[in-house]
Amino acid sequence: MPILDRRSLLLGAAAALPLLPAAMPARATAPFRGQLPPAWHRFKIGEFEATVASDGALPLGPPQPVFTNSSAAEMDALLRAAFLPTDATILEQNGLVVNTGRHLVLFDTGMGTSMGPQITKDAGGPWCSRLLDNLRAAGIAPEQIDLVAVTHAHCDHCWGLVDERGNKVFPNAQVAVSEADLKFWTDDGNKRGPAFMTPFVDGAKKNLGAYRDRLVMVRDGAEVVPGITAIAAPGHTVGHHVYAITSGNQTVVNTGDLAHHYVLLVRKPMWEFSFDTDPKQSARTRTRMLDSFAANRTAILSYHFPWPGLGHVAKEGEGFAWIPAPTNVTTLG
Template sequence: MTMNRRALLGAGLAAAALPLLRAEAAAPFVGRGAPAWYRFKFGDYEATIISDGALPLGKAEDSFVGARPGEINAMMQSNFLDPANALLEQNALVLNTGRQLILFDTGMGDSMGADSQMFGPTTGRLLRNMRAAGIDPAQIDMVVLSHAHCDHCWALVDASGNRNFPNAQVAVTEADLRYWTDESNIRGPAFMGPFIRGATKNLNAYRDRMVMVQDGREVVPGVTAIAAPGHTVGHTIYAISSGPNVMVYTGDLAHHHILLLRRPLLEFSFDTDPKQSAQTRARALEVFATDKPLLLSYHFPWPGLGRVAKEGEGFAWHQAPMDVTSLG
């Protein structure tokens, strides 16, 4: 008798000892879950993570490359994940410093019509979840972008080109602003055309209120930019400090909590420079494993909060508990 059969037999015997009750399910299926937002104190700040919804990539081995044949699928399966559907989250951050309300990345939005659903219908939920969390988009003072890809800046405007954050400045690196609004860069992978047209529409709507992000300098008090190029030419992560507390918003430094931590030098198919991105990721993970700051990863399992530890030749992701009101 196998362990599974013994467990099932035990469950069956336990059930047989219970009285038989007749139950009928008359209630209809609800079909829609609760809005996805999570709020916590961070030092003197209040942080709210807002979900833009799940982002399915399809086959993992199509997006994560450079492994031995079968290795990607094996890593997925050994962690009870479906190798045919690499599912990412989209965890945007709203930071209330007491002086300003700052949004880190915007999600996919609906500004580009059918292209806004290039990854399926589960994205584009940031604005509704933000309102459900009690935050009016008009309250946002600054949108800080990690980079100018579709799932990070396409909700700056709506389908008609109107600003979704009418009172906000937009902080982005000059390198990403130039690259992703230059139509001469439409070459190579098929996604480049939509990515550049979408970035152009969304970023140009805020040209009169742009703030240029510079490596090592504060974007606003308490938020320092750290260059992390490779995923895009100007990809940037941000160190958020309040007193002794440090949280790093890592953007797209790593897209998957298993594949790109266990094997940080694997390459990702949406990287502008995959080899530079892998080197940037490996160096940053070494620092994070040593210094142990709280991390907020845009694409890791909801709500994306945790820490990194060294494990073998790579790293392990340790998700922070959600049953707390303060993290530091």
């Protein structure tokens, strides 16, 4: 019996097919949605339940004016190697909620709507202020939050404490903030230097002032609630703090704005950032802390790293590499 080759079989099958009418042109019958799905991610830290909810994207524009004391050629090379555009910088905003079983703690509030649509758009672009919607999608109502721990008093971290009318968004919450940041960012005398200082001070005054009878001053090395410890990390602002969240034998450090970009300021931690109050101190703090996290294999959550901001840093060359955690991992240790 002759053996048929593959080409003969294909030709025979094609000849056996019935004649079909000419193909109709393809038509897109469904409109583009142009909407993002709810963005939240839940995982465990020991016995604590943690939820990351997105406030949306934060565009910074071209990187060269923002990341200072750096070589443009080296910056372009780093971005290209990471398959990132060289003419635009977009950060994420990853809000974290930790349920300890006794307390429901929100870290940072996103951009919010307190300063009105135009100022909010100028400060953060059109894709931010989504935190409340994403918290509700994750089953968390703002009324349930009993503590808002603010890493620092910049617009994308505290402007969501009140709404445009000045009403508390988290009516049952205390607000933890460093005394240094509270004094600095509510002082009209600091409306000098870069143009952003005036709206930053006005926004901090409006948002933090509404909770003046509910403010808790955080201290370096002290717990804000059992299992959550504030750690001073100055430089980005005078009172910037990160928070170590520990349950059982597991710890995740919410690093706030220790490093804004997962390539540029991780590979080159001594590069400076134009929104830092003290860029050189910030670079020293960043390098020291990233070195500790790498050496101790400490899990971190970064506010501005790619969604959902969870992972580790590893020592690599003169800097570090960002190793994101798989999002299907429910426990991060």
